[in-house]
Amino acid sequence: MTLKENLIKQCNAFALERKSHIDLQLKDIKEALFEEMKSSAGDKHETARAMLQMEREKVGNQFKEVEEMFQTLNKIDVSTPATIVHLGSIVFTTKANYFIAISAGKIEVKDDIFYAISSRTPIAKLLMSKQVGNEITFRGNTFIISKIV
Numbered sequence: 001m002t003l004k005e006n007l008i009k010q011c012n013a014f015a016l017e018r019k020s021h022i023d024l025q026l027k028d029i030k031e032a033l034f035e036e037m038k039s040s041a042g043d044k045h046e047t048a049r050a051m052l053q054m055e056r057e058k059v060g061n062q063f064k065e066v067e068e069m070f071q072t073l074n075k076i077d078v079s080t081p082a083t084i085v086h087l088g089s090i091v092f093t094t095k096a097n098y099f100i101a102i103s104a105g106k107i108e109v110k111d112d113i114f115y116a117i118s119s120r121t122p123i124a125k126l127l128m129s130k131q132v133g134n135e136i137t138f139r140g141n142t143f144i145i146s147k148i149v
Contacts, residue, residue, distance in 0.1 A: 004078045004090060006109050007099045011116050014104040016071040022063050023052060029056045069102045072118075076101060082148045085127045086129050093136070095143035100124050 001009070029052055036049045076088035085091055091098045097114045099107065103114035119122050126136050127145070134145050 003109060004076070004088070007090065007107060007114060007116065008073055008076060008078065008101070010107045010109075011073055011101050011104045012070070014116075015073070015102065017067055018069075018087075019063070019066045022059055022066060025059045026056070026063070029059060035130060063069070066125060072102050085130050085145070085148055089127075090114065090149040091127055091145060092147035092149075093143040093145050095141060098123070098127065100127065 033049065033052050033056070036052060072087070078088075080088075082089045085100060086102055089098075089100045090098065097112060099114045099116045100119050101116055103118040103121065107114045107116050119125075119128065123138050126138055130136065130145055132145050132148055136143055136145065
């Protein structure tokens with residue numbers, strides 16, 4: 001398994017875990033709504049139903065975000081060599097290593113640490129379209145791109 005395939009696999013696992021957590025939240029909200037529907041009418045029950053509806057909408061938005069994660073990961077071509085930073089690039093710098101994919105945080109592969117970041121994050125926006133040797137300054141830290149995979 002290549003480094004990029006390994007990173008994609010770990011990002012998929014992260015997204016699956018989030019989806020599983022969201023599925024449980026949705027199930028709990030549906031059960032609570034069903035119980036509230038059986039309860040008698042009144043301001044207290046109307047407020048509880050409204051709160052549950054708002055929570056269901058919030059969790060629904062989180063579900064959409066996870067679906068977008070899977071779509072993003074499916075767009076990544078593992079076979080295309082990279083000379084400039086783009087979606088799916090693994091970027092080695094003098095400060096840290098980044099995988100431009102989804103925001104999944106710190107990922108360890110063998111002895112190396114990578115930060116899986118979305119292409120919409122501020123650091124990724126600075127890295128996009130850069131090449132090996134380019135210098136980047138982010139939050140007062142300057143670093144150089146040493147390798148792109």
